[in-house]
Amino acid sequence: MKNIIGLFMVLSLLVILPTVEIVFAAGDEPEQYIDRRVEIWNLFFRMMTVAFVVGAVVSGTLIWLIWRFRESHPKATPTKYEGTSELDR
Amino acid sequence: MSGHSNWPEWVYIGVVVALLAWVGAEAWNIERIVEHVPENAEVIKVTGQQWFWTFEHADGTVEKGELHVKKGVPYKFEVTSKDVIHSFNIPDYLVLMDAVPGRINTVWFLPVDEGEYPIQCREYCGLIHYNMRGTLYVEGGA
Amino acid sequence: MVLELQRPRPIWQIMFSTHHTDIGLLYTIMSVAFLFMGGALALAIRVEMFAPGPQFIADSMTYNRIFTVHGTNMIFLFLLPFASAVGNYFVPIMVRYKDMAYPKLNAIAFWMIPPAAALIWLGFADFGWYAQPPYSMISAPSPAAEMWIFGLKILGVSSILGAINFIVTILKCKHPDLPLSKVPLLGWSFLSSSLIVLVAIPTFAAALLMLLTDRLGVTGFFNPALGGDPIAYSHLFWFTFHPEVYVLVIPAIGMMYEIIPRFSRKPIFSHSSGMFAFILLSIVSFASWAHHMFATGMSFTEKTVFMVGTLAAVPASAMHVFNFLATMWGGRAKYSAPMMWSVGGIALFFSAGAGGVVNTAMPLDFITHDSYWVVGHFHLFVFGTIAFGSFGFLYYMFPFITGRMYNELWGKVHFVLVLIGAVLVFFTQHILGLYGMPRRVFDYPPFPEWIAMNQIQAVGAVLLGVGMTIFLVNLIYSSAKGKEANMEDPFGLGGKYYYPYQAKNPHHD
Numbered sequence: 001m002k003n004i005i006g007l008f009m010v011l012s013l014l015v016i017l018p019t020v021e022i023v024f025a026a027g028d029e030p031e032q033y034i035d036r037r038v039e040i041w042n043l044f045f046r047m048m049t050v051a052f053v054v055g056a057v058v059s060g061t062l063i064w065l066i067w068r069f070r071e072s073h074p075k076a077t078p079t080k081y082e083g084t085s086e087l088d089r
Numbered sequence: 090m091s092g093h094s095n096w097p098e099w100v101y102i103g104v105v106v107a108l109l110a111w112v113g114a115e116a117w118n119i120e121r122i123v124e125h126v127p128e129n130a131e132v133i134k135v136t137g138q139q140w141f142w143t144f145e146h147a148d149g150t151v152e153k154g155e156l157h158v159k160k161g162v163p164y165k166f167e168v169t170s171k172d173v174i175h176s177f178n179i180p181d182y183l184v185l186m187d188a189v190p191g192r193i194n195t196v197w198f199l200p201v202d203e204g205e206y207p208i209q210c211r212e213y214c215g216l217i218h219y220n221m222r223g224t225l226y227v228e229g230g231a
Numbered sequence: 232m233v234l235e236l237q238r239p240r241p242i243w244q245i246m247f248s249t250h251h252t253d254i255g256l257l258y259t260i261m262s263v264a265f266l267f268m269g270g271a272l273a274l275a276i277r278v279e280m281f282a283p284g285p286q287f288i289a290d291s292m293t294y295n296r297i298f299t300v301h302g303t304n305m306i307f308l309f310l311l312p313f314a315s316a317v318g319n320y321f322v323p324i325m326v327r328y329k330d331m332a333y334p335k336l337n338a339i340a341f342w343m344i345p346p347a348a349a350l351i352w353l354g355f356a357d358f359g360w361y362a363q364p365p366y367s368m369i370s371a372p373s374p375a376a377e378m379w380i381f382g383l384k385i386l387g388v389s390s391i392l393g394a395i396n397f398i399v400t401i402l403k404c405k406h407p408d409l410p411l412s413k414v415p416l417l418g419w420s421f422l423s424s425s426l427i428v429l430v431a432i433p434t435f436a437a438a439l440l441m442l443l444t445d446r447l448g449v450t451g452f453f454n455p456a457l458g459g460d461p462i463a464y465s466h467l468f469w470f471t472f473h474p475e476v477y478v479l480v481i482p483a484i485g486m487m488y489e490i491i492p493r494f495s496r497k498p499i500f501s502h503s504s505g506m507f508a509f510i511l512l513s514i515v516s517f518a519s520w521a522h523h524m525f526a527t528g529m530s531f532t533e534k535t536v537f538m539v540g541t542l543a544a545v546p547a548s549a550m551h552v553f554n555f556l557a558t559m560w561g562g563r564a565k566y567s568a569p570m571m572w573s574v575g576g577i578a579l580f581f582s583a584g585a586g587g588v589v590n591t592a593m594p595l596d597f598i599t600h601d602s603y604w605v606v607g608h609f610h611l612f613v614f615g616t617i618a619f620g621s622f623g624f625l626y627y628m629f630p631f632i633t634g635r636m637y638n639e640l641w642g643k644v645h646f647v648l649v650l651i652g653a654v655l656v657f658f659t660q661h662i663l664g665l666y667g668m669p670r671r672v673f674d675y676p677p678f679p680e681w682i683a684m685n686q687i688q689a690v691g692a693v694l695l696g697v698g699m700t701i702f703l704v705n706l707i708y709s710s711a712k713g714k715e716a717n718m719e720d721p722f723g724l725g726g727k728y729y730y731p732y733q734a735k736n737p738h739h740d
Contacts, residue, residue, distance in 0.1 A: 036597075039594065040594045040595065040597055040598060041598075043592065043594055043595060044589070044595055044598060047588075047589055047592060047595070048589075051585045051588070051589070054585070055581065055582065055585060058552070058581050059578055059581070061556060062556060062559075062574070062577065062578055065556060065559045065560055066559070066564070066566075066574060069495070069559055069560065069561065069562045069563065069564050070564055070566060071563050071564060071565050076563050077563065078496070078563060079495075079496045079497040079561065079562055079563055080497075081496065081497050081498060082496050082563070082725060
């Protein structure tokens with residue numbers, strides 16, 4: 001858990017630093033115009049990296065939960081709510 | 090019923106909010122950069138109508154369905170429509186701006202690579218919306 | 232006693248009834264019928280788009296009408312009425328009341344829908360489900376456009392009447408011993424979505440009226456030649472329809488809140504988180520509408536405000552995902568069809584939301600706006616999340632409505648086919664959008680990548696069609712000839728579970 005948070009923080013830093021560099025680098029003189037394709041696609045791929053990492057965590061967790069807590073798992077034990085008259089809401 | 094002391098949920102929400110804040114900040118920054126129109130950008134008036142594009146250069150030349158620009162020169166498009174809403178789109182250069190009758194929308198770009206690139210309409214405008222196309226020709230810098 | 236009586240009753244008795252279970256049944260049958268009609272249109276679209284050039288649809292006007300009616304039908308004649316079906320069946324039971332607050336009004340709200348549906352289907356308008364002016368004002372042919380406008384007017388009124396009924400039933404008719412905080416989350420989902428409807432729909436009613444008078448030439452609200460602004464319509468439309476998409480998703484999440492804890496054999500991880508997330512989402516949903524308009528020439532500041540408003544809605548949805556995952560943890564889950572559909576829905580919910588975050592990052596909208604990415608994104612929500620949750624819930628309700636069990640194996644086959652089909656169609660659409668293909672196009676240039684991705688989608692669409700046909704056959708056959716269900720515990724979950732619709736349950740009189 002702590003590793004994941006650490007990973008996120010490192011990733012965030014790695015993407016913020018190049019951005020800050022670009023901000024101060026762009027100008028109005030010829031040959032210093034920004035290429036919108038580069039800026040936008042870069043942002044897109046950085047976001048895709050984060051989205052897929054988060055997606056892998058979420059779907060990995062979901063798949064593990066489905067596998068581990070299915071009723072046919074060898075270690076499956078009844079929950080403490082089974083046999084009671086009401087799902088405690 | 091679980092109370093408010095479930096720390097995993099709070100950590101999770103903290104991570105989600107941090108990620109979203111990062112997304113927002115990055116997007117804000119890149120948008121700011123992308124929207125900054127260079128002072129000496131050459132103006133091209135773009136008019137959409139059912140179902141073709143007309144381009145008027147700064148020197149008065151008019152082109153229909155094709156647009157010739159020079160590599161390395163920044164251009165600012167002033168986009169409008171004569172009838173319904175269209176959307177001026179050069180996908181290879183990520184130029185996209187709605188052509189709305191009664192207003193002029195602005196978008197700029199820098200043609201970096203020579204070649205031919207498709208121009209298309211990105212807002213449903215009726216019968217021939219699917220074929221409201223043109224071609225951008227980027228020619229070697231003069 | 233089940234939700235629906237096992238002994239046959241004359242059909243007119245059900246049709247003229249004002250009892251909530253009968254009206255729930257009417258909504259169920261009607262919405263599922265429209266699901267299949269709209270699905271047929273979708274299949275036509277995807278098969279037509281298999282390759283460049285016309286395949287079997289002769290002209291673009293026909294194609295434009297097909298995608299317009301497909302969208303309009305699916306949202307207004309399937310998703311919304313199906314949610315009303317579930318609400319009608321369960322809300323009175325969940326608040327321990329005998330019926331909805333206004334039973335006759337309930338029946339009227341239902342019966343307004345078939346005439347509206349006739350107007351929409353017979354009109355077959357061509358301007359996309361947004362009806363954006365100036366196209367819908369000066370270019371769209373009559374009488375299709377007027378019929379669509381009147382049809383939607385009627386549906387809007389029906390929605391508002393239904394919302395009033397749900398709100399009064401939940402807040403005023405609930406049993407005195409039942410605190411609001413103990414109403415099940417499915418009940419809360421109807422309270423939230425009904426409150427949104429009440430605030431959001433009147434704006435669209437105004438927009439429709441203005442569009443009609445503009446078409447008639449009486450006014451110029453959206454006509455620049457008369458001093459109007461087409462973008463005003465966009466604001467009015469999206470002010471309604473962004474919150475409206477939450478009206479669509481919130482009941483489906485509520486349905487998952489019924490299925491996932493029950494089939495995991497443990498209670499929801501945090502009932503209070505679920506309540507809080509629904510209320511938060513209802514409020515924040517009003518802060519993001521203009522993210523649909525980023526390409527219309529909005530200023531940087533305006534776009535930023537709506538980007539922040541959009542992002543602000545994400546944590547509430549994330550809370551629901553956490554709640555479901557935490558509920559499954561430590562459970563002993565039975566993966567009958569309802570559970571498979573609900574869990575599959577959660578997985579696709581995440582990918583839908585992630586795609587949405589990309590759209591709202593302002594510069595990325597230059598890539599995705601009005602391209603197939605958007606089509607893939609919203610279909611992952613309406614199909615991947617809402618329809619998945621709805622199908623799962625329909626399987627769940629089945630024994631209680633009919634007294635029989637559906638065929639479980641075919642229910643699972645349906646799930647697998649539809650999951651694969653949905654991934655093939657909707658994930659591919661995201662990539663196709665990145666390659667620049669616009670939406671609402673009858674034909675496309677023969678770019679090899681576009682052709683390949685359209686062909687993948689056509690295959691996926693056929694799988695979806697096969698899966699949904701299996702579903703239809705399962706529903707119809709099992710209603711008549713299915714094995715009789717064990718009404719104490721139709722799904723074999725064991726133990727004494729709280730099925731809120733059993734006569735022996737003291738909560739329902």
